[in-house]
Amino acid sequence: MTITHKIAALTATLTTAMSFLAAPAMAFSVTQTSDLDTLKNNLLGTKTAGLSNFSLSITGDAQAFGTFTADPFGLGSGIVMSTGQVTDLPGASSDFISTSFGSSPGDLAELNLSFFADSTAKSLFFNYVFGSEEFLEFGGSSFNDSFELLLNGTNLAKLKDGKEVTINNLVPNQFDRSQDNPDFIDNSSGFAASIIKLDGLTTVLGFEGLLKQNDTNVLTVRIKDVGDTAYDSAVLVQGSVGTEPVPEPMTMGGLMAGGAMLAAGRKLRARRS
Numbered sequence: 001m002t003i004t005h006k007i008a009a010l011t012a013t014l015t016t017a018m019s020f021l022a023a024p025a026m027a028f029s030v031t032q033t034s035d036l037d038t039l040k041n042n043l044l045g046t047k048t049a050g051l052s053n054f055s056l057s058i059t060g061d062a063q064a065f066g067t068f069t070a071d072p073f074g075l076g077s078g079i080v081m082s083t084g085q086v087t088d089l090p091g092a093s094s095d096f097i098s099t100s101f102g103s104s105p106g107d108l109a110e111l112n113l114s115f116f117a118d119s120t121a122k123s124l125f126f127n128y129v130f131g132s133e134e135f136l137e138f139g140g141s142s143f144n145d146s147f148e149l150l151l152n153g154t155n156l157a158k159l160k161d162g163k164e165v166t167i168n169n170l171v172p173n174q175f176d177r178s179q180d181n182p183d184f185i186d187n188s189s190g191f192a193a194s195i196i197k198l199d200g201l202t203t204v205l206g207f208e209g210l211l212k213q214n215d216t217n218v219l220t221v222r223i224k225d226v227g228d229t230a231y232d233s234a235v236l237v238q239g240s241v242g243t244e245p246v247p248e249p250m251t252m253g254g255l256m257a258g259g260a261m262l263a264a265g266r267k268l269r270a271r272r273s
Contacts, residue, residue: 026070028090028195030080034062040113042067043079043221043239050121053216055114061101063087064109068236072192073129073204075238083107083145083225084232093193097133100229108224115219117211124151124219125240127206130165132233135200136186139171143226145233150220151209159183159205166226167233170202198234 033039036056044051058065066086069077080086084099084107101107130147147165149157155164160183163169170184185201187193192201211217223235 028071029069030066030086030089031068032063032066032085032087034058034065038067039065039079039111042077043111043113043237044124045078045238045240047240050118051115052118053114053116057112058110059112060107060109063099064101064107065111071129071236072195073236075127075129075204075236078236078238079111079221080234080236081109081111081221081223082232082234083109083223083229084234086234088232089196089198089234091195091197093187093189093197093199095197097197097232098230099232107229108222110223111221113219114216116216117213119213121211121213123211124209125206126156126209126237127204128157128235128237129202129204130157130223130233130235131187131196131198131201132167133197133199133231134167134233135184135198136171136174136177136188138167138231139174140168141174141227143228143231144168145226145231146224147233147235148220148222149207149237150218150222152212152217154209156207156209157205158207159202165202171200198232 036058039058040054040056063085064082066080067077068075068080071077080089082089084097084101088097088099099107126149128147128149132145134143134145144167146167147157148155157165159165159169159181161181163181170181172179172181183202183205185203187196187199187201221235221237223233225231225233
């Protein structure tokens with residue numbers, strides 16, 4: 001990308017972000033759906049030139065899949081997947097969400113999409129936000145929920161330091177907050193505390209995956225409980241196809257920093273019961 005293109009992309013990003021901030025607030029909305037075409041269209045967006053022969057399947061409870069609009073992070077729209085019920089996500093972070101679908105060793109939601117990419121389709125681009133009710137009380141514990149996005153078997157969904165997206169890689173030690181990953185946001189209070197129930201979130205993270213051209217590609221999106229089936233984790237994913245990445249939204253991370261007023265005792269008592 002040339003400097004001119006970079007400046008133009010940055011200007012477009014800032015303009016979009018300022019419009020988002022200036023516009024009347026729309027309510028964060030999640031719609032549960034396991035309809036395969038709906039999930040595919042919301043995952044890849046409208047820019048699917050060069051792709052064909054789509055085949056999609058999902059594993060997990062139908063309540064764990066859905067679409068979102070008007071999220072507080074600027075993604076705009078996309079798919080949402082959870083270890084619990086996606087419709088539980090909107091609301092205040094003081095409200096606990098914990099759904100068990102009864103699977104073992106933990107709830108799993110997985111989407112697999114295979115497709116043919118011709119010589120004009122170069123890359124897939126994704127922005128995502130991962131969050132969980134496991135924060136902060138279970139950072140560094142065996143309850144280590146995770147998120148992966150694999151293209152042809154390679155996990156592309158990493159934190160900026162290259163680590164995988166897990167509870168423990170974001171909060172290694174609940175008793176030593178100086179070890180928190182820079183990509184972690186405490187959502188116990190602040191901008192999104194009244195919008196999304198998850199107590200901890202990542203910043204908006206983006207990445208690119210190079211396609212196998214003139215060949216079949218397989219995309220896997222996977223989120224799972226680790227250690228038990230309690231306390232939901234979820235991920236919001238916005239995708240695009242093309243030769244240059246979609247601009248990364250202006251994250252509200254700075255506005256979401258606040259006091260650590262989590263109801264830790266209530267969660268811990270519930271987990272012991």
